[in-house]
Amino acid sequence: MNIIIFFLVGLIVHVVFFLSIFDIYFTSPLVHGMTPWATPLEPPASRLVLVVADGLRADSLFTPLNNGSSRTSYLRRVIEERGTWGVSHTRVPTESRPGHVALIAGFYEDVSAVAKGWKENPVEFDSVFNESRHTWCWGSPDILPMFAKGASGDHVYTYTYPAEEEDFASTDASKLDTWVFTQVKSFFQSAKSNSSLKASLLEDKNIFFLHLLGIDTNGHAHRPMSQEYLDNIGLVDSGVAETVALIEDFFGYDGRTAYVFTSDHGMTNWGSHGAGHPSETLTPLVVWGAGVNHAQRVTEPQPYTDGYLQGVKLSTLLVSQGLLPLSYLNNTDRFKAESMYTNAFQVLEQFKVKMTQKKESTLSFLFTPFQ
Numbered sequence: 001m002n003i004i005i006f007f008l009v010g011l012i013v014h015v016v017f018f019l020s021i022f023d024i025y026f027t028s029p030l031v032h033g034m035t036p037w038a039t040p041l042e043p044p045a046s047r048l049v050l051v052v053a054d055g056l057r058a059d060s061l062f063t064p065l066n067n068g069s070s071r072t073s074y075l076r077r078v079i080e081e082r083g084t085w086g087v088s089h090t091r092v093p094t095e096s097r098p099g100h101v102a103l104i105a106g107f108y109e110d111v112s113a114v115a116k117g118w119k120e121n122p123v124e125f126d127s128v129f130n131e132s133r134h135t136w137c138w139g140s141p142d143i144l145p146m147f148a149k150g151a152s153g154d155h156v157y158t159y160t161y162p163a164e165e166e167d168f169a170s171t172d173a174s175k176l177d178t179w180v181f182t183q184v185k186s187f188f189q190s191a192k193s194n195s196s197l198k199a200s201l202l203e204d205k206n207i208f209f210l211h212l213l214g215i216d217t218n219g220h221a222h223r224p225m226s227q228e229y230l231d232n233i234g235l236v237d238s239g240v241a242e243t244v245a246l247i248e249d250f251f252g253y254d255g256r257t258a259y260v261f262t263s264d265h266g267m268t269n270w271g272s273h274g275a276g277h278p279s280e281t282l283t284p285l286v287v288w289g290a291g292v293n294h295a296q297r298v299t300e301p302q303p304y305t306d307g308y309l310q311g312v313k314l315s316t317l318l319v320s321q322g323l324l325p326l327s328y329l330n331n332t333d334r335f336k337a338e339s340m341y342t343n344a345f346q347v348l349e350q351f352k353v354k355m356t357q358k359k360e361s362t363l364s365f366l367f368t369p370f371q
């Protein structure tokens with residue numbers, strides 16, 4: 001008899017533990033129904049160009065060549081002369097999908113997304129693309145659709161190479177990036193003679209997103225120390241230079257474009273990612289253009305950089321999590337203060353929704369709000 005009771009108690013304990021895993025890890029942390037807040041002040045930029053070099057390690061971009069020059073001469077010049085740079089810290093799992101969700105939607109994705117093969121959205125979420133007036137995206141069919149699908153209304157446009165034709169890059173993955181740069185070029189070319197497209201482009205709150213998968217693919221196939229990986233970084237650098245020139249020309253050098261260059265995760269020396277080694281979690285961040293701080297000269301060694309890129313101030317090791325990265329902003333104290341104030345209210349909105357939910361799902365005598 002005792003053995004049966006022992007067995008039953010053991011079984012119940014295990015079932016409770018098993019179910020608690022789903023309750024803790026497979027429940028979405030997202031809440032819906034917050035009131036959106038916005039600052040009343042004029043934003044410094046009318047449009048954002050976001051470039052994500054998939055699988056690019058921070059040290060691979062920032063470390064100079066042996067002779068002191070750089071394989072990314074354009075981005076190097078941006079860092080030294082007119083931009084702000086930093087090292088962003090991605091969280092595990094260091095995979096493309098959660099990396100992009102963190103960048104574009106601003107939260108750490110539910111572990112439950114893994115049950116859908118990182119493809120389908122496990123929960124509805126808002127994103128900066130959805131909040132934009134228009135977003136145009138070019139890149140991989142594995143990444144772009146999730147942000148278009150979640151968007152309300154028809155204002156996120158995606159241009160992807162067909163998945164079955166990804167083979168065109170099987171001999172040289174950097175062709176995936178050349179494809180993106182070529183598409184962007186012909187897009188702006190055609191906009192010159194397409195008056196309705198041109199009118200949309202000239203509006204504010206627009207985003208252009210370039211997803212570059214070549215570096216990641218080359219890293220998996222040849223490892224990050226290979227000539228293929230390193231050459232691909234050089235190709236991306238000149239592609240970015242051309243794209244910036246093209247965009248500046250299209251908008252008549254109006255000084256209203258902000259640029260962000262970063263990556264979704266890094267890669268280990270043997271060409272894998274997913275875990276939490278610094279080579280996988282440390283990613284480069286270069287920001288320049290409208291509203292962004294200029295490069296600042298320093299003499300002391302910069303933290304987190306293993307000695308690469310001496311002489312230019314590292315803005316911050318960016319782990320944003322609800323904090324505004326003020327060191328990147330070039331604006332008045334009034335603007336910064338207003339932005340922090342707005343941000344605080346937006347975070348408070350989430351707290352309020354969470355508290356209401358908790359109150360509704362808890363027996364009233366067990367619910368005690370914090371003082």
Ligand SMILES: [Zn+2]
Binds near residue numbers: 054216
């Ligand atoms: Zn990736």
